[in-house]
Amino acid sequence: MSAPFPTFSLSDLDSRARHIFRDIVENYLETGLPVGSRTLALSGGRSLSPATIRNTMAELSRFGLLASPHVSAGRVPTQAGLRLFVDGLLEIGDLGGAERQRLEARLAGAEQSSDQFLEQASGMLAGLAGGAGLVLSPSSAPQSPPLRHVEFVALDDGQALVVLVYTDGRIENRLMPRPEGLLPASLERAGNFLSTRLKGRRLEEARADILEEMENGQAQIDAAAEGLIKQGLAEWSGSEEATDNKRALIVRGRAQLLDNLEAQTDLERIRLLFEDLERKEELIALLDRTEEADGVKIFIGTENPLFSLSGSSLVIAPYRDAAQNILGAVGVIGPTRLNYARVIPMVDYTAQLVGRRLGPNAR
Known part of the structure; x- marks a missing residue:
C-alpha cells in the first residue's frame, strides 16, 4: 500500500530508540493518552532515566514518529509512527x-x-x-472470469470492435462507438495498455486501478486512447449506479x-x-x-x-x-x-x- 508518509524504516532506529518507541505506541493504544518520560521510566523496566528517555523521545519526534499534542505534555505516535509500528513492530498472534x-x-x-x-x-x-x-x-451479478487479452479493431461505420479473451477460453466481442479521428495506432496502444493491466484479473477488480493510473497521468498513452479506454470500462463494468444496486x-x-x-x-x-x-x-x-x-x-x-x-x-x-x-x-x-x-x-x-x-x- 502506498502511504503519504516519509520513507523511514526500523533500521534507522537503534535498539534503545526502537524499544522506547514500541513502549510509547503500546501505551498510547491501550490508554489513548499522551505518554511521558516518567511513565516510561517507572513502567518500562529498562533502567533508563527520564532524561535519557526524553532525549530519545525528542529524536523520535524529529523523525516524525511522535508528536506532542500540548505544551509540556507527553508524546503520542503520529500516523507515520503508527504505520511503522503496525508494519514492523506489531506482534499479531492467531486467535486461540x-x-x-x-x-x-x-x-x-x-x-x-x-x-x-x-x-x-x-x-x-x-x-x-x-x-x-x-x-x-x-x-x-455473477463475476466475469479473469481476462487474458484485449484487442480493439476499427470498423468502417464509426465503430470499434472490442475482442475480450478470457482465461477460461471464452471470447466475447462487443461493439462501441469509435471517437472521431482515432488512429489505428491509438487503438493498438489502447489494446496493449489494457491487456497488460487486465491479464489474469477481472474487469471489476482492475477498473479502479486503471482509472486511477490515467487520472494521475501515469498511463503514458495519448488522449484518444485514454478516452476509448474510459468509455470501454464504463460500458463493460457497468455504471456506478448499477454497481451500487448490486x-x-x-x-x-x-x-x-x-x-x-x-x-x-x-x-x-x-x-x-x-x-x-x-x-x-x-x-x-x-x-x-x-x-x-x-x-x-x-x-x-x-x-x-x-x-x-x-x-x-x-x-x-x-x-x-x-x-x-x-x-x-x-x-x-x-x-x-x-x-x-x-x-x-x-x-x-x-x-x-x-x-x-x-x-x-x-x-
Whole structure:
C-alpha cells in the first residue's frame, strides 16, 4: 500500500530508540493518552532515566514518529509512527481455540437468511473491536472470469470492435462507438495498455486501478486512447449506479465510536467519520479494492482520502468462496488507536467464517 508518509524504516532506529518507541505506541493504544518520560521510566523496566528517555523521545519526534499534542505534555505516535509500528513492530498472534469458538457461536444459526447473517457479522465486529463493523455483501451479478487479452479493431461505420479473451477460453466481442479521428495506432496502444493491466484479473477488480493510473497521468498513452479506454470500462463494468444496486454496505456499531471520547476534538473527529460512513458509493469502491489483497489490509488516517479529515483507521479483509473467488469484504473502522493486535486476526477469521457460510450460495 502506498502511504503519504516519509520513507523511514526500523533500521534507522537503534535498539534503545526502537524499544522506547514500541513502549510509547503500546501505551498510547491501550490508554489513548499522551505518554511521558516518567511513565516510561517507572513502567518500562529498562533502567533508563527520564532524561535519557526524553532525549530519545525528542529524536523520535524529529523523525516524525511522535508528536506532542500540548505544551509540556507527553508524546503520542503520529500516523507515520503508527504505520511503522503496525508494519514492523506489531506482534499479531492467531486467535486461540476458545476465541474462535466464541466467534463461530456468535455467527451460528442455520435458519438465518444471508442478509441477517451479514447484519450479525457486522454487529459482532463492532461489539468486539470497539469500532464500527462494516460488511460489503456479495454482488448479485455473477463475476466475469479473469481476462487474458484485449484487442480493439476499427470498423468502417464509426465503430470499434472490442475482442475480450478470457482465461477460461471464452471470447466475447462487443461493439462501441469509435471517437472521431482515432488512429489505428491509438487503438493498438489502447489494446496493449489494457491487456497488460487486465491479464489474469477481472474487469471489476482492475477498473479502479486503471482509472486511477490515467487520472494521475501515469498511463503514458495519448488522449484518444485514454478516452476509448474510459468509455470501454464504463460500458463493460457497468455504471456506478448499477454497481451500487448490486452490492449492499452494512454498517453497525456507530454508537461504539462515541464511547470513551477523550476530548471535544475526538467528538469532532467522530462527527466527520459519521459523514464518511454516509458516503456509501466511495466506501463501496474502497472496499471493492480489497479484492487485490491476499489478506487483511490496513488504512491508517490519511492513507486513504476518504478518511483524511476524520483521521480514522480501517482494517478490512476480503471473504471468498471455496474456489477462492472474492465475494465481498468485512472490516472495522474506528480511531487510529484501534487495538490492531486484536482487531486484525479477528477481522481475518470473521472473513473466513463469512466466506464458509456464504460461499456455496452467494451466486
